[in-house]
Amino acid sequence: MSQNLNLANQAYLAIEEKIVTLALEPGSLISERKLIEMIGLGRTPVREAMQRLSWEGLIEVRPRAGFKISEIRAEDCAKVVELRQVLEPRLARAAARFITPNLLEDVKTYRQMMLDSLPAQDAKLYLKADKGFDVAVMAAAENIYLTNILAPLQTHSRRFWYRYFSRDSMERLGQAHITVMDAVLARDDLRAYQSMETLMGVVAIHAQALKD
Structure with missing residues (x-):
């Protein structure tokens, strides 16, 4: 059972990355067979993975036709960020309080990855660091209810960023991410809360610009 769950998670992460980075284009149709070939995992x-992605609103199941990759609408970005602004600081605070030594090492890894992505504006490395940090923080917080709400919002946000945001935003957003990571690494729950508020404020400015 655990192996099946691990394979399903591998499939989810592989397909999610292709959706976020638009390798699977918004509005396009893809068959189950093609997905199997694309990621090299079984049916x-x-x-x-596709059931999970459907629940998260990233794909639509089309009977006898396969799967449709969900469209991206710029006006939805602000709606997603509005919820994240409320919930993300609480998640960061809980993570700073309860993070384990193993997860601290994970955060250090993703912090370095984020730093490495900035000089060359490596968007895919940046997104990998962002995703990894989100996963580590959710594991540290140990609040499945908050995780179930936030995880899909975070994925949609990454896709919005890749589609609409200028790469020039990477430096500002990346440094704001690193400030949050430093607070979590220091296990400073108040600073983690405040720095995540700041980060979400930066994201909200970009999201509002899309809406306007």
Whole structure:
């Protein structure tokens, strides 16, 4: 059972990355067979991954036609960020309080990855660091209810960023991410809360610009 769950998670992460980075284009149709070939995993993990992605609003199941990759609407970005502004600081505070030594090492890894992505404006490395940090923080907070709400919002945000935001925003957003990471690494829950508020404020400015 654990192996099946691991394969399903691998399939989910592989497909999610392709959706976020627009390798699977918004509005396009793709068959189950093509997905299996694309990521090199079997039918069962791919189906489980697609069920999860459907629930998160990233794909639409089309009977007898395969899967449709959800469209991206610029006006939805602000709606996603509005919720994240409320919830993300609480998640960061809980993570700073309860983070384990193993997860601290993960955060250090993603902090360095984020730093490495900035000089060359490596968007895919930046997104990998962002995703990894989100996963580590959610694991540290140990609040499945908050995780179930935030995880899909974070994924949609990454896709919005890749589609609409200028790469010039990477430096500002990356440094704001690193400030949050430093607070979590210091286990300073108040600073983690405040720095995440600041980060979400920066994201909100970009999101509002899309809406306007």
